[in-house]
Amino acid sequence: MQKENYHHGTLKEEMIQKGLILINNEGIKGFSLRKVAAMCGVSHTAPYKHFKNKEELMEAISNRVLKSFSECLMKAVETAKNEQTGMADVGKAYVKFMLDNKEYFRFIFFSECKVNVKLKANDFIYKPGNPFEVFCSGATAYLEHFIKDKTEINCIILSMWSIVHGISTLVIHETFEYEGDYEELVERMLRVQPR
Amino acid sequence: MQKENYHHGTLKEEMIQKGLILINNEGIKGFSLRKVAAMCGVSHTAPYKHFKNKEELMEAISNRVLKSFSECLMKAVETAKNEQTGMADVGKAYVKFMLDNKEYFRFIFFSECKVNVKLKANDFIYKPGNPFEVFCSGATAYLEHFIKDKTEINCIILSMWSIVHGISTLVIHETFEYEGDYEELVERMLRVQPR
DNA sequence: CAACTATGTTGACATTGTAAACATTAGCAG
DNA sequence: CTGCTAATGTTTACAATGTCAACATAGTTG
Numbered sequence: 001m002q003k004e005n006y007h008h009g010t011l012k013e014e015m016i017q018k019g020l021i022l023i024n025n026e027g028i029k030g031f032s033l034r035k036v037a038a039m040c041g042v043s044h045t046a047p048y049k050h051f052k053n054k055e056e057l058m059e060a061i062s063n064r065v066l067k068s069f070s071e072c073l074m075k076a077v078e079t080a081k082n083e084q085t086g087m088a089d090v091g092k093a094y095v096k097f098m099l100d101n102k103e104y105f106r107f108i109f110f111s112e113c114k115v116n117v118k119l120k121a122n123d124f125i126y127k128p129g130n131p132f133e134v135f136c137s138g139a140t141a142y143l144e145h146f147i148k149d150k151t152e153i154n155c156i157i158l159s160m161w162s163i164v165h166g167i168s169t170l171v172i173h174e175t176f177e178y179e180g181d182y183e184e185l186v187e188r189m190l191r192v193q194p195r
Numbered sequence: 196m197q198k199e200n201y202h203h204g205t206l207k208e209e210m211i212q213k214g215l216i217l218i219n220n221e222g223i224k225g226f227s228l229r230k231v232a233a234m235c236g237v238s239h240t241a242p243y244k245h246f247k248n249k250e251e252l253m254e255a256i257s258n259r260v261l262k263s264f265s266e267c268l269m270k271a272v273e274t275a276k277n278e279q280t281g282m283a284d285v286g287k288a289y290v291k292f293m294l295d296n297k298e299y300f301r302f303i304f305f306s307e308c309k310v311n312v313k314l315k316a317n318d319f320i321y322k323p324g325n326p327f328e329v330f331c332s333g334a335t336a337y338l339e340h341f342i343k344d345k346t347e348i349n350c351i352i353l354s355m356w357s358i359v360h361g362i363s364t365l366v367i368h369e370t371f372e373y374e375g376d377y378e379e380l381v382e383r384m385l386r387v388q389p390r
Numbered sequence: 391c392a393a394c395t396a397t398g399t400t401g402a403c404a405t406t407g408t409a410a411a412c413a414t415t416a417g418c419a420g
Numbered sequence: 421c422t423g424c425t426a427a428t429g430t431t432t433a434c435a436a437t438g439t440c441a442a443c444a445t446a447g448t449t450g
Contacts, residue, residue, distance in 0.1 A: 043399050159384045166361025189354045
């Protein structure tokens with residue numbers, strides 16, 4: 001009986017799963033490698049066979065969330081493309097996803113969690129597949145129909161990205177609160193833009 | 196000789212001072228209550244006579260930074276008022292201050308540090324003296340010259356705030372990078388707005 | 391089957407936050 | 421000045437945590 005338990009089999013994956021649960025239940029400050037290991041029914045050093053250190057576990061968890069985020073945004077971009085609703089709906093999806101997953105994004109953005117993503121303006125280079133890339137490239141494709149100047153497009157995109165990211169961040173950090181429908185608010189905030 | 200040292204005298208203030216230094220030198224993950232106490236030449240539990248716990252120390256440090264931030268923005272608002280340059284300069288000051296103090300804002304926004312500030316939209320209630328209040332009320336005063344509708348003003352302000360806060364946050368978190376002058380970029384980002 | 395590698399466990403250690411019990415000093419009442 | 425009391429520090433102790441080293445077990449492969 002013990003023989004079957006000695007080797008867990010899918011510990012790496014379960015660490016990520018249980019890590020997500022722990023974050024949801026106890027927030028950032030309740031998160032610890034040892035707790036997650038215990039949730040997997042494994043000794044507190046077993047995870048080190050799969051993750052170099054705590055930070056690498058956090059990064060894996062973060063990537064899992066960002067992957068869902070990407071998929072969510074991709075769907076929104078597709079819908080917007082088909083139904084000609086413009087980028088506002090994608091922006092709304094961006095904010096909604098972050099606010100629906102506050103605890104996860106506190107973890108990703110408000111902790112020492114490394115996010116393996118970096119966008120550069122100017123040439124707008126990004127690692128494909130991450131949510132920010134999805135948002136920005138979706139917006140680029142949309143704006144190209146209306147605007148020629150590449151620099152202006154980038155500027156507008158950056159503006160939109162900052163708006164949706166900024167408002168989400170402020171709300172999640174509890175620096176700002178709106179007593180009403182955030183989607184409607186975002187809609188209006190983005191509409192203030194020329195496009 | 197020991198008699199002079201037993202009572203520190205201004206420990207509370209020095210904890211804040213040395214805390215700021217430690218954050219600058221070692222970042223969030225290098226920050227600990229015990230280290231700050233050591234820097235003050237005091238036992239590791241002495242701070243508990245002045246702060247309920249670590250979080251309260253962090254809050255005090257955060258408030259110190261936010262006070263400087265407020266003062267900086269107040270100056271910018273004053274200048275904008277006198278020289279009729281509009282809110283773009285205040286926005287640039289906002290971003291510049293955050294990027295000039297990356298380590299502090301990582302501490303404030305990307306750690307378990309409680310920021311004792313909460314703005315509410317709708318009625319736009321804020322605790323006076325905090326930087327966000329300075330920015331928003333400065334913007335309100337400015338916009339009232341051009342726009343009547345209170346709701347629209349609030350929407351534009353929130354947009355501007357999100358833009359400057361969002362871009363700063365993204366850069367500090369190293370999710371986004373711009374190889375050029377951020378002030379010029381912010382100028383353009385805000386100018387995309389109707390006003 | 392034997393040896394190797396991947397995966398877990400035990401035990402140890404340093405760092406940290408925090409609480410309790412005790413020490414020193416400052417300030418004030420008499 | 422004396423002595424009490426509150427404010428401020430220190431020592432000691434403990435639990436939680438990340439991490440390392442040494443060892444154990446189990447698949448895998450020649």
